Amino acid sequence: MKWLPRVLLCSLVTICAGCATHPTAPTHPAESPARPAPLLLISIDAYRYDYVERGFSPTLAMLEKSGVQAASMQPSFPSLTFPNHYTIVTGLRPDHHGIVNNTMLDATLGKFSLGNRQAVSDGHWWAAGTPIWETAEQHGLRTATMFWPGSEADIHGHHPDYWKPFDEKVTADQRVDQVLAWLDLPPAQRPAFLTLYFDAVDHAGHTYGPDSPQVNAALRDTDAAMARLVQGLKQRGLFDRINMIVLADHGMANNPLSNSVMIDQLVPLDQLQTVSMGILAGFNPKSDSTVDRNHFAAVEHQLEQPQQHMQCWDKTRVPPRFVYGNNPRVPQLLCLANVGWRVTTTDYAASHQGHISIGEHGYDNADPLMQALFIAHGPAFRVDAKVNAFPNVDVYPLMTHLLGIPAVANDGDYDAVKDMLKPSER
Ligand SMILES: [Zn+2]
DSSP, rough: HHHHHHHHHHHHHHHHHHHHSSOOOOTTTTOOOOOOOOOOEEEEOBBBBTGGGGSOOOOHHHHTSSSSSOOOEEEOOOOOOOHHHHHHHHHOHHHHHHHOOOEEEEETEEEETTTHHHHHGGGGGGTTSHHHHHHHHHTOEEEEEEETTTTSOTTTTTTOOOOOOOOOOSSSHHHHHHHHHHTOOOTTTSSSSSEEEOOHHHHHEEETTTTTHHHHHHHHHHHHHHHHHHHHHTTTTOOOOOOOOEEEEEEOOOOOOOHHHHHHSSSSSSSSEEEEEEEEEEEEESSSOOOOHHHHHHHHHHHOOOOOOOOEEEEGSSSSGOOOOOOOOOOSEEEEETTTEEEEOHHHHHHHHTTOEEEESSSOOSSSSGGOOEEEEEBEEEESEEEEEEEEEGGGHHHHHHHHHOOOOOOHHHHGGGGGGGGGGG
16 A cells, blocks of 8 residues: 555656756745745835826835836726736736626625625635735745735635735834834745735825825825835845835726716616626626516616716627626626716715715726836846836736746736846846
8 A cells, every 4th residue: 555655756756856947846945045036016006107207206216217117007907906906916807817896796605895804805706816825835935915905815725824904004114014024034934925015095096186285195105115115125135135016006097076977867777786886887687587687688778878978888798908798797787987987876976975086996997097007126127127018917927937936827928028027037
């Protein structure tokens, strides 16, 4: 009975010996002298590509100058927070990784929304994607997330090695200090992949609009946290030895209160199931009954006619460039507001007076106002290099390359972004 395991063991040893010099070889951090430089992925939520030019982000400007600056990075559709953060760590479009909106319905799992802690931390919602931290761990690398959508969920039964339940009260400085503390761990426990997330720019953008002094103050505050990070890395001799990617999930557009499509004034909504409202509204038939289906078809026909401030499609007729509509979680009928507009109802507008965002995202992901920040800095990256705009699905294969781990099937293209690396690092 003993020979079979020995044969298997020999095969494994042979396989490992054969791939020991290959960059994707499984290694353990404590055992590997050729451990990859740590990779720190930083998201500044809703940091639009052009915000750097306002002059409130000197640390980001310094990183651009001594690293790589993309003209912009295109979010995936819809240009919302959860779908895009999960795209960045999986390389999959939202239609493919299943987080198709911040608010969703699933036939088996029920309702998903950002405030629903139970749903957000349920790995089943996220299971169609394999986040980079899962693959990194399978290859012997430790991982740590100082907040990231998906990191709270037990995806395929796994979390990052170190992670925190989202708590907006944790200050930007505390988040930075936690990342530095993780980098201070002994080599065997030290993460090779880390995330850091800032949300102040997004909050100010929603509440006061992207052109407000409050957004500029948030840019200043977030840059101060970035300066603290850079200083902490320099004190540890790590600043030139860590690869950093600083990006955003989407941009931000002005959304004046008056720019509301009252959809209930166009069609009767009471006979539909409303899944989401706002920038991307979604509806299903109320039931499978013939009456409800016929009613739904009539409403859909009416809304699919040209509309002044939004566009509606059956999910099978969404323009192909959005790569959206095949996932069963995408509602049957979608209404996308034109940039600067929202889709709402008379009742909702009346009951939420004073609490309606005047800055929004979620729009057409090709719109200039939805484009996001991208900066990269570190030993693998070129210095003072500018690269063209690219889609955010390409970040994932770039990161797996940097970590020396295999990329699982994804929608990204490493060849499209490898020029930002030094030739010796490609
Ligand atoms: Zn966001």
